[in-house]
Amino acid sequence: MRQISILIVFFGVMMSFFQANSLVAQTKVEDLKKEQDTLKEKVTTIRDVISGVEERLATAEADLTKLTRIKVSGYVQAQWLHNEAASSYPGNLFQVRRARVKFTYEPVNGVVFVVQPDFLPGSITLKDAYAQANDPWLKTFSLWVGQFNRPNYEVEYSSSSREVPERSRVIRALYPGERAIGAKMEIAPPKLPLKIQLALFNGNDGLTITDASGNSINPTNNDFDNAKDFMGRVTYAFKLGNIGGLTIGAHGYYGKIKANAYDAINSDYTYNKKIDNIGETLKRNWLGFEGQLHLDVLGGLALKGEYIFGVNSTPGYYATSTVVSPMTSALKNDTLTLTTLTTKTTTARPAITRNFSGYYIYLIKNIGKRHQIAVRFDQYNPNTKLAADQIGTAKWDESSSQTENKYTYAGSDPVVATNAQTKTVVNNLLKSGTADITYSTWTFGYTYFFDDYIKFMIAYEIPVNRKSGTRDANGDGNITSTYKVNDVTGIYDYSNWIKQNVLTVRMQVKF
Amino acid sequence: MKRINKVWTIAALALIVMIGAAFMPAPKKITVKGSDTMVILAQKWAELYMKAHPEAVIQVTGGGSGTGIAALINGSTDICNSSRPMKRSEMDKLKDRYASLGVEIPCAKDGITIFLHESNPVKELSIKQLSGIYSGKITNWKEVGGPDMTIKLYGRENSSGTYVFFKDNVVKGDYAASCQTLPGTAAVVNAVSKDKSGIGYGGAAYASGVKHCAVKKDEKSPAYVATPETVKANQYPLTRYLYMYLKNRPTGDIKAYIDWILSPEGQKIVSSVGYFPVR
Numbered sequence: 067m068r069q070i071s072i073l074i075v076f077f078g079v080m081m082s083f084f085q086a087n088s089l090v091a092q093t094k095v096e097d098l099k100k101e102q103d104t105l106k107e108k109v110t111t112i113r114d115v116i117s118g119v120e121e122r123l124a125t126a127e128a129d130l131t132k133l134t135r136i137k138v139s140g141y142v143q144a145q146w147l148h149n150e151a152a153s154s155y156p157g158n159l160f161q162v163r164r165a166r167v168k169f170t171y172e173p174v175n176g177v178v179f180v181v182q183p184d185f186l187p188g189s190i191t192l193k194d195a196y197a198q199a200n201d202p203w204l205k206t207f208s209l210w211v212g213q214f215n216r217p218n219y220e221v222e223y224s225s226s227s228r229e230v231p232e233r234s235r236v237i238r239a240l241y242p243g244e245r246a247i248g249a250k251m252e253i254a255p256p257k258l259p260l261k262i263q264l265a266l267f268n269g270n271d272g273l274t275i276t277d278a279s280g281n282s283i284n285p286t287n288n289d290f291d292n293a294k295d296f297m298g299r300v301t302y303a304f305k306l307g308n309i310g311g312l313t314i315g316a317h318g319y320y321g322k323i324k325a326n327a328y329d330a331i332n333s334d335y336t337y338n339k340k341i342d343n344i345g346e347t348l349k350r351n352w353l354g355f356e357g358q359l360h361l362d363v364l365g366g367l368a369l370k371g372e373y374i375f376g377v378n379s380t381p382g383y384y385a386t387s388t389v390v391s392p393m394t395s396a397l398k399n400d401t402l403t404l405t406t407l408t409t410k411t412t413t414a415r416p417a418i419t420r421n422f423s424g425y426y427i428y429l430i431k432n433i434g435k436r437h438q439i440a441v442r443f444d445q446y447n448p449n450t451k452l453a454a455d456q457i458g459t460a461k462w463d464e465s466s467s468q469t470e471n472k473y474t475y476a477g478s479d480p481v482v483a484t485n486a487q488t489k490t491v492v493n494n495l496l497k498s499g500t501a502d503i504t505y506s507t508w509t510f511g512y513t514y515f516f517d518d519y520i521k522f523m524i525a526y527e528i529p530v531n532r533k534s535g536t537r538d539a540n541g542d543g544n545i546t547s548t549y550k551v552n553d554v555t556g557i558y559d560y561s562n563w564i565k566q567n568v569l570t571v572r573m574q575v576k577f
Numbered sequence: 578m579k580r581i582n583k584v585w586t587i588a589a590l591a592l593i594v595m596i597g598a599a600f601m602p603a604p605k606k607i608t609v610k611g612s613d614t615m616v617i618l619a620q621k622w623a624e625l626y627m628k629a630h631p632e633a634v635i636q637v638t639g640g641g642s643g644t645g646i647a648a649l650i651n652g653s654t655d656i657c658n659s660s661r662p663m664k665r666s667e668m669d670k671l672k673d674r675y676a677s678l679g680v681e682i683p684c685a686k687d688g689i690t691i692f693l694h695e696s697n698p699v700k701e702l703s704i705k706q707l708s709g710i711y712s713g714k715i716t717n718w719k720e721v722g723g724p725d726m727t728i729k730l731y732g733r734e735n736s737s738g739t740y741v742f743f744k745d746n747v748v749k750g751d752y753a754a755s756c757q758t759l760p761g762t763a764a765v766v767n768a769v770s771k772d773k774s775g776i777g778y779g780g781a782a783y784a785s786g787v788k789h790c791a792v793k794k795d796e797k798s799p800a801y802v803a804t805p806e807t808v809k810a811n812q813y814p815l816t817r818y819l820y821m822y823l824k825n826r827p828t829g830d831i832k833a834y835i836d837w838i839l840s841p842e843g844q845k846i847v848s849s850v851g852y853f854p855v856r
Contacts, residue, residue, distance in 0.1 A: 174751065175750075175751050202749075202750060205745075223673070224673070227673035227674070254665070305678075308680055308826055309826075310677070310678055311678045360672055360676060360677055360678050362677050362678075362680070362825050362826045365675070365676075365677070365825055366675040366676030366677030366824075366825065367676060367677075368672075368676035368677075430676045431676070432675050432676045432677070435652050438676070515652070515674075518651035518652065518653065
């Protein structure tokens with residue numbers, strides 16, 4: 067009996083224990099379920115957060131993709147210049163030569179917009195501003211519209227890469243400012259080392275053209291005539307095995323420019339023709355041949371050159387007559403009284419078409435990764451029809467057939483005539499001058515590439531003017547020009563060599 | 578006095594030793610940078626060359642062909658690996674900087690392989706179909722004979738030579754915006770191996786764990802998978818050369834290394850990593 071009681075008590079205790087355990091287990095399951103729900107909620111929340119982040123990331127990625135289509139590059143060239151020309155004052159100075167930032171935006175593949183301003187102290191100039199569309203099918207054609215480099219080797223060769231500080235004189239004379247406004251088609255088949263460039267430009271870009279009063283009639287890159295100029299360039303590259311390569315090419319310019327004068331003279335300063343309408347155009351035609359040889363001789367070695375010849379016209383200006391002080395009236399209702407009629411007549415200058423030639427040769431040697439030496443010889447003969455001893459001699463003598471010309475081309479003061487006196491001056495005094503002098507220039511350059519972005523250059527330029535003839539009994543035959551420095555007047559006599567050497571020490575940072 | 582002389586003698590000797598040490602030829606490190614496609618191959622070359630020439634130090638990094646060419650131009654690498662030929666504009670930059678056209682050395686051949694998930698029943702695709710897929714005009718596998726499943730595109734970054742080659746020779750236009758760009762062919766293979774609806778492209782050497790899709794030039798042409806035979810015979814339509822570029826003709830240590838790469842020993846490694854020898 068006692069044993070049965072013990073068993074009953076034992077089972078009772080066990081039952082209570084299991085019941086309690088079952089209750090605990092039930093509670094745990096419920097807790098777990100709650101935890102599971104909480105976790106589910108948390109996972110859902112995290113999933114939502116991730117979805118949000120993903121969405122934001124996708125938007126950010128899309129924005130970033132747009133941003134990667136914008137590229138910014140540029141360079142700054144700061145230099146110290148020592149100019150040995152007597153007319154140069156200050157003779158040595160620090161300069162910011164170029165500070166260019168190029169923005170390139172490619173909204174879709176093959177379409178590029180480029181804007182490149184040049185930030186110089188005191189001025190901001192727009193260098194490039196063009197849209198370029200590349201053909202997506204043959205990958206051969208590209209159309210450029212806007213303002214960009216004219217198709218010429220030295221023009222298109224970036225100033226940031228050039229081995230000497232400035233371009234050669236002939237290129238600076240023919241393509242001032244390098245850029246022009248117009249349209250260009252480039253043809254460059256991907257499988258052929260051939261490149262053809264055909265361009266149509268306003269044609270007067272960068273040229274300084276003035277009226278009789280000296281005011282510019284060709285403000286920056288605005289056209290001043292209806293004639294458009296055509297340019298073409300073709301290059302072909304040959305591989306010379308593993309030793310290097312040779313690129314040869316030619317470029318031509320076919321253009322016209324408004325005469326802006328009633329007379330035109332020839333390159334040798336003989337009279338050419340009478341112009342009835344100053345809107346008549348004169349020729350600007352030339353042809354150039356180029357070659358660039360790159361050899362691997364203990365490091366890079368390059369020999370580059372170009373020869374250009376043709377005719378180039380410079381507009382003149384015509385005389386204008388204005389009544390300076392015609393009348394006075396002091397009293398109300400008074401009759402006007404003509405006192406003195408004074409006519410002010412400005413001078414005129416005929417347009418001239420010159421035959422010219424010019425060339426440049428570069429020899430460049432790279433030594434190791436960091437050093438480069440370069441020598442350039444360039445020559446520009448702006449008037450091949452005049453021998454040195456003919457420069458400065460008056461040639462144009464059309465007094466007999468130019469009776470209507472009642473003004474003078476000589477001197478700087480305008481001729482003043484009254485109504486009672488009409489001055490007649492024979493116009494035989496136009497002489498060739500400094501614009502006709504040939505220059506040969508040696509330039510020596512050394513560049514040290516400090517790293518990927520910084521380089522230092524030291525260069526010395528020696529321009530040598532062709533000596534003009536010596537003065538004859540009539541006062542003709544030599545060329546002089548005057549300059550004033552610190553209120554002291556000096557004279558350049560071009561029958562001698564005029565020292566105009568320039569030393570440049572430059573630092574360039576590119577990014 | 579004697580003591581001072583002794584000190585001076587020791588100092589002079591130390592100086593001579595230091596100067597001598599400074600002028601002693603240090604082991605020349607050769608840096609190789611560029612194509613991600615070629616990283617495995619380039620590393621293998623470097624590893625075996627250094628084993629055979631303990632004095633040589635060769636450092637190999639990827640980054641993409643474009644990155645490698647930029648590094649060659651700015652002088653931060655000796656050798657550039659590129660899975661595409663240098664562009665004219667890049668050649669011009671090299672000319673401007675070094676007055677040299679550079680040296681191009683084709684060192685291996687590759688067949689750009691199309692990767693599919695192993696469960697994907699599609700066996701072959703034409704270039705036109707691939708173009709449609711990667712330009713976003715074909716978006717479902719059923720349009721090219723597969724299951725009803727949206728196509729997931731995987732590709733390379735635009736600094737990659739493989740990206741450029743595929744774009745120029747297959748896509749022939751812009752990639753679809755939905756194409757997920759990944760850093761390296763290995764990443765593309767990895768993504769496709771985990772994604773039933775995925776498609777990717779890349780160098781043949783990386784293609785493990787995924788299915789190789791046969792490619793045909795056009796609808797009428799036979800389809801080929803990239804194999805040594807089809808690549809060598811130019812039957813496989815997506816065949817290309819892999820290049821090494823240098824600023825100048827190689828000399829010294831670099832020449833020795835390149836000569837070894839082009840030797841039968843070096844070209845054997847090309848085959849061992851899944852590419853195709855040029856010699």
